Amino acid sequence: MFTVLAFAVGFVLALMLAIMRLSPLRPYRWFAAAWIEVFRGLPALVTIFTIGYAVPIALGFRVPGVYGPGAMALGIVYSAYMAETIRAGIEAVPRGQREAARSLGMTSARSLVSIVLPQAFRIIIPPLTNEVVALIKDTSLLYVLGTTASTIEITKFAREGVSRTFNITPLLAGALVYLAITIPLTRAVGLLERRNRRAR
Amino acid sequence: MPDDPTRPDIEVVDLRKRFGPLEVLNGVSLTVQPSEVVCVIGPSGSGKSTLLRCVNRLEEPTSGSIRIEGDDILDPECDIDRVRRKIGMVFQAFNLFPHLTVLGNCTIAQRKVLGRPRTLAERTAREMLERVGLADKVDEHPVRLSGGQQQRVAIARALCLHPDMMLFDEVTSALDPELVGEVLASMRQLADEGMTMLVVTHEMGFARRVADRVVFMDEGLIVEEGPPEQVLDAPREARTRRFLQQVGERDEA
Ligand SMILES: Nc1ncnc2c1ncn2[C@@H]1O[C@H](COP(=O)(O)OP(=O)(O)OP(=O)(O)O)[C@@H](O)[C@H]1O
Ligand SMILES: [Mg+2]
Numbered sequence: 535m536f537t538v539l540a541f542a543v544g545f546v547l548a549l550m551l552a553i554m555r556l557s558p559l560r561p562y563r564w565f566a567a568a569w570i571e572v573f574r575g576l577p578a579l580v581t582i583f584t585i586g587y588a589v590p591i592a593l594g595f596r597v598p599g600v601y602g603p604g605a606m607a608l609g610i611v612y613s614a615y616m617a618e619t620i621r622a623g624i625e626a627v628p629r630g631q632r633e634a635a636r637s638l639g640m641t642s643a644r645s646l647v648s649i650v651l652p653q654a655f656r657i658i659i660p661p662l663t664n665e666v667v668a669l670i671k672d673t674s675l676l677y678v679l680g681t682t683a684s685t686i687e688i689t690k691f692a693r694e695g696v697s698r699t700f701n702i703t704p705l706l707a708g709a710l711v712y713l714a715i716t717i718p719l720t721r722a723v724g725l726l727e728r729r730n731r732r733a734r
Numbered sequence: 735m736p737d738d739p740t741r742p743d744i745e746v747v748d749l750r751k752r753f754g755p756l757e758v759l760n761g762v763s764l765t766v767q768p769s770e771v772v773c774v775i776g777p778s779g780s781g782k783s784t785l786l787r788c789v790n791r792l793e794e795p796t797s798g799s800i801r802i803e804g805d806d807i808l809d810p811e812c813d814i815d816r817v818r819r820k821i822g823m824v825f826q827a828f829n830l831f832p833h834l835t836v837l838g839n840c841t842i843a844q845r846k847v848l849g850r851p852r853t854l855a856e857r858t859a860r861e862m863l864e865r866v867g868l869a870d871k872v873d874e875h876p877v878r879l880s881g882g883q884q885q886r887v888a889i890a891r892a893l894c895l896h897p898d899m900m901l902f903d904e905v906t907s908a909l910d911p912e913l914v915g916e917v918l919a920s921m922r923q924l925a926d927e928g929m930t931m932l933v934v935t936h937e938m939g940f941a942r943r944v945a946d947r948v949v950f951m952d953e954g955l956i957v958e959e960g961p962p963e964q965v966l967d968a969p970r971e972a973r974t975r976r977f978l979q980q981v982g983e984r985d986e987a
Binding site: 628630631633634635636637638639640641644648649652653656 | 790792815816818819821822823825827829830831832833842843846847888891892895
């Protein structure tokens with residue numbers, strides 16, 4: 535659940551950042567570059583603490599929802615990584631594609647949406663999946679925020695199991711659950727990628 | 735405003751274009767009348783592509799003026815996207831959209847730019863593909879086609895917007911020799927039907943047979959222009975002669 539939300543937040547932010555990064559307007563480029571540098575530079579745990587504890591205390595504002603703060607924090611962290619991936623994808627689409635679209639009377643935004651992005655996404659499916667897998671693993675960091683029963687992530691569940699029973703079996707079980715999610719995902723994407731390559 | 739019969743489709747006056755310190759166009763003036771076919775020839779780097787790309791503002795000129803059917807397209811008020819619908823462009827590298835089928839390539843601008851319903855867009859696309867002899871390829875993806883077929887799809891794609899004029903930038907240069915003919919045939923047919931065409935080409939045979947006028951460019955300037963038999967067979971300028979000699983030798987080799 536954290537993963538889905540965080541990915542949604544991260545992806546939307548990343549798309550906006552990537553487009554800003556390639557914008558002809560300098561303030562946009564600077565803002566996006568700064569965002570990307572900061573959140574790639576900070577350890578994820580720091581961002582998570584900041585959004586989860588520091589921001590609510592300092593500003594009296596808490597991202598709403600049980601999953602809210604965690605998903606927002608991870609989304610922000612991953613938006614920085616995914617923005618660079620998406621930007622690389624956009625830049626990998628040959629310039630002639632955009633020019634052909636413009637020569638047909640498409641606006642700049644229309645050629646981005648209809649011509650450039652669909653091709654960019656095909657290119658970036660593999661690296662983007664790696665980021666999703668990393669994101670899934672990093673949801674384990676969110677145990678530092680998990681306070682209510684419903685937000686207990688797999689790791690927290692496992693950790694509590696360990697301290698209650700002095701037994702590492704729950705931790706192992708937690709690890710297995712993570713692997714059970716990430717390995718098939720990696721596989722599925724490998725398949726998808728091969729199919730894609732054949733289609734082209 | 736009724737169409738003025740003497741108004742040119744393309745009117746370029748004293749066009750200059752610099753890339754940083756590099757002066758690529760040094761004051762080019764060129765007029766193309768409705769239904770006229772003008773071929774631009776010249777050595778590599780002489781600015782032919784840049785001239786063509788300025789005409790639909792894929793490249794921003796440094797100075798000068800460009801009028802399309804009388805409208806100044808360098809005017810900041812000018813809606814360039816609207817003007818571009820009137821100007822079809824075909825590129826050396828085809829630039830078909832690889833994520834779309836042939837039909838998709840030919841319908842996307844009709845639908846997204848003109849807002850045509852799918853059925854009308856598809857009917858128009860099939861009609862134009864028919865004109866370039868590719869009616870049976872509608873559902874293929876571009877990569878499955880030969881270079882010559884891809885380039886004809888690119889021509890059909892441009893025609894789908896019913897442009898008043900077409901720009902061709904060395905559209906056969908990336909093709910295997912045996913595929914050049916089919917593309918030139920489509921272009922010739924278009925010319926015969928009265929399309930206004932500005933064609934950058936190294937195909938002297940095509941220029942000779944199809945062009946109303948041939949323009950020779952070198953170092954960002956128009957050196958010589960006139961009917962094909964004059965420019966190609968009895969050039970006045972030494973530079974034109976030298977260029978034609980080099981091209982001739984290469985063709986024979
Ligand atoms: N975007 C650009 N940035 C910098 N220089 C450019 C750019 N586009 C073209 N040039 C330069 O401008 C000059 C003219 O280029 P142009 O493509 O117009 O020549 P051309 O006559 O079409 O040549 P060719 O027959 O090789 O296609 C070349 O020296 C080229 O390197
Ligand atoms: Mg060129």
